[in-house]
Amino acid sequence: MSGSGARTVKLACESLWKIFGPGAEAFLAARGGEADDAQLAAAGLIGAVRAADLDVYQGEIFVIMGLSGSGKSTLVRCMSRLIEPTSGRVIFEGQDLLAASEKEMIEIRRHRMGMVFQHFALLPHLSVLGNVAFPLEVQGVPRAVREKRAREIIELVGLQGREAYYPRELSGGQQQRVGIARSLAVEPEIWFLDEPFSALDPLIRREMQDEFLRLQSMLQKTIVFITHDFDEAIRLADRIAIMKDGAIIQIGTPEDLVVNPATDYVAEFTHDVARAKVLTAGSVMTAFGANGAPTEDSFAGRVPVGERIEVLAAEVVAADQPFLVVDESGAARGLLTREAVLRVLVGRGRGK
Amino acid sequence: MSVAAAGAVPGFVRRGPWPIAWALLFAATLGLWLGKDQWSWAVKYPRGSVVPLKDWISDFMKWLINDFDLGLFTFKEFTRGIAWVLEWPQWLVKGLLAKGFKFPIGGEDAFWLTPTLSWLGVVVVLSLLAYRIKDRALALLIGFCFLYLAVFGQWQSAMMTLSSISVAVPLGVAGGLALGIRGYRSPRFERAITPVLDLMQTVPVFAYLVPILFLFGFGPVAAMIATMIYAMPPMVRITMLALRTVPEEIKEFGRMVGCSRRQMMWKVLLPAARPTLMVGVNQVIMLSLNMVIIASMIGAGGLGHDVLASLRRLAIGQGLEAGIAITLLAVALDRLSQAFSETAPAGAHEEVVHKSLLARHPYLIGALALLLGTTLLGLVAPALRAYPEAGQITTGPFWDGLVRYININFFDQLEAVKTFLLLNLMIPFKRFLLQLPWPAVVAMVALAGLQLGGWRLALLTALLVAFIAVTGNWEKAMITVYLCGISVVFASLIGCPLGVWAARNDRVHKVVQAIIDTLQTLPSFVYLMPVVMLFRVGDFSAMIAVVLYAIPPAVRYTDHGIRKIPPALIEAARTSGCTRRQILWKVQLPLALPEIMLGVNQTIMFALSMLVITALVGTRDLGQEVYIALTKADTGRGIVAGLCVAFIAITADRLIGAWARRRKQQLGLE
């Protein structure tokens, strides 16, 4: 899904700042739109998002991750202007959102954006059906039409038969399914999810991640997904942005982050990750020696360069000879040895 | 905050310049007092310097009523117009419940009076309603309360009262909601309205009855407006609080789906805040019922009128019966509205598509049919129309007899207690307060304000107290302070230990909780009756009534304060070998003290509001001043005295509040 040449940018942030505290705008303007830790601290302000630059491509799952308080929620709320950024630009399909009027923003949010919340944010006085139909109700869609649409989506997330239940009669996982269904009711072009599974226990979380991937394979939305769980990030992400103290430190595919961490902070994050799930044959293979590609009988088989080690491990470890790594055109790129795979499996391969 | 440190910080005076300042002030006070012959103005505020604020207010009122012209109509016509509009819903509900409607037929005085709703129908329908929203126990309770009304011959009056309430409450709730919503949306509006709410809640009702009478005329409508002013403030506050505490995510969700301002309020915020809002509705109901008796002074009729009339005739038995009727009405409405707030929508898991009216609202239609059926049957069966007189019972003679018995047999003992307390405690304390030079009191309050909250608080409290002197109410205010002070001390001495006991024993907690819940549903007037029965009129009776009324908050806050202490602290104390007794004195009480003081603060507020009502049993304080103003229809006098009461309350509230906040911070509890 990722990395294939020039792609359309759905949403972009350009040197986006959000500073909490009185006089934030004047403070930033006075410093030419830049401020460091010391200056912020001296002024008693909180730099929740600092000079964020990022592009979210059409149809990708863009994960923002970072520790608690690193500014993830603030950043994603700046993207929909739920929080007014202090400075910078947010460009959605070529339109500068910060220049949009309140009325235009209401229209954009009504029809083109959807959001899922960490604590579900379901309306306690409405049934499942009422909750899912609510975004359409706000738009003035007639009752029959919106309920029909709501029923379709409720079925999509597997809650059929529960239409008349009220939120507090549902389990956490079911409630978040309602939250997901509700945010999809308007068929948004961009879908924000702020730690949607953090409030669920690990087993349910996994189930919901699968469900989410299943939905995405059907719907192909552009997604901004927030999490503080790196395992979740690598399971879902096409690309990941890592935040620390309001700044984005690195953006890349999960593999990029593991193989080429930009800072020790990123390395620390990726340290405990199960590498076999992230690394591909291409990043673990050994290049050919001076005498070029080996002969046909000196390797056990061929593997694609983009395949993850997790998938290949059993086969490679069982074989006596290394595998040839080939790219899409079939050209040989390197050799994947048993030792290299074993090193990945015990957690020491590549990227320290 | 460690346990040891919490126990070690003694008293509330932090060292520094304060002890010296207080010593100087006491010396100056003593000096003023010793020289009271030279400086008589300091002990007795000179009459000549009284600011005639009350005359100004009265004159303004006169102008408002007689001369203020709005162009098309005068101001008085305008307010009377409002009264006229408000009369309609009252007329409608009263006609249904209590009086029936008149239909002229043919001749001059001939008319047909429609029957009122059958008592049996009302009892059954309300019980069924209780069963539907809660359980059988509530149904039985409601059935019992309303049956009492019928059996004890209070039905007619009770329905009058119920109809005033059922108009005043929705209006009060709507008004409170509207103001609360404005306050939530605009911080400026909130800042403006908060002091007004403070005054509405502390100025005694008697004080604004007169202007209401002038503007809206004597009668049920004026009574209803007074009730609304009295009952609305908590609804406003609770609305603002409820809207503010809707989870941030839900607000964000509302914006994210593109709600307009109105959709946001009506479709997201208010429904999400419903449980908290229902607490406010409950408050409005309870306060409206509390007003029933006072409202009858300006023409509300109903049970309140019965109580007041019996109280004036000292017909204790009758008054008590009507008083109990009000209490039962209060209990019934309280429990019903609480049950309502607890029932969240749920359960109906079958899909309601397009069924007939009957199928969609089976209960509603059943109830209506029942009411209509019994009422129509009442046309032929009089026993359904009104509860048969033959079946009525009264306990009036029993109560009268009981009082007579007690008074004959225990007169000496009761009298002895009364005289002892009066001579040894109350009168000396009163004398002491009356001799305090007023500038010294102003200075003391200011110094306390300065120490506890800084310059702003000092200025505020000093101005409030000075207002009392300057408007010529000093002596009466001191009598108020004396009665209130003594009552609060007694109430705390009884209430706080009870609270401690309840906090340390779950069984006691349950019992005590149930008792104070019930006590708090009693309208304040009800406390007066037994007291007057036993001690007749005077300061002592007033004090007893006030003490009884003001105990519940002392119990509640003490209990709550001790229970709220983090268990880790108690465990730490226990591991370091404290006995239960030591834990109480060295850990629980010091840590709970701020909360207990807030309880005492509430006790003061309760005491002041009761004190005004005890004017009816002949005190000589500000309450009496307000009451006299009411009987003389003197707007200015009543309002100024009412403001004085309010200012005493606000001063105490701000000082204690500031102290508790500071103490909590020191203890690391906040």
Ligand SMILES: Nc1ncnc2c1ncn2[C@@H]1O[C@H](COP(=O)(O)OP(=O)(O)OP(=O)(O)O)[C@@H](O)[C@H]1O
């Ligand atoms: N309304 C606000 N006013 C002041 N400071 C705020 C506000 N909202 C957030 N902050 C601060 O901004 C910083 C970033 O907060 P944010 O909620 O975006 O973090 P987060 O990465 O989403 O954390 P979490 O994982 O806990 O949700 C934090 O230091 C927070 O205290």
Ligand SMILES: [Mg+2]
């Ligand atoms: Mg967050």
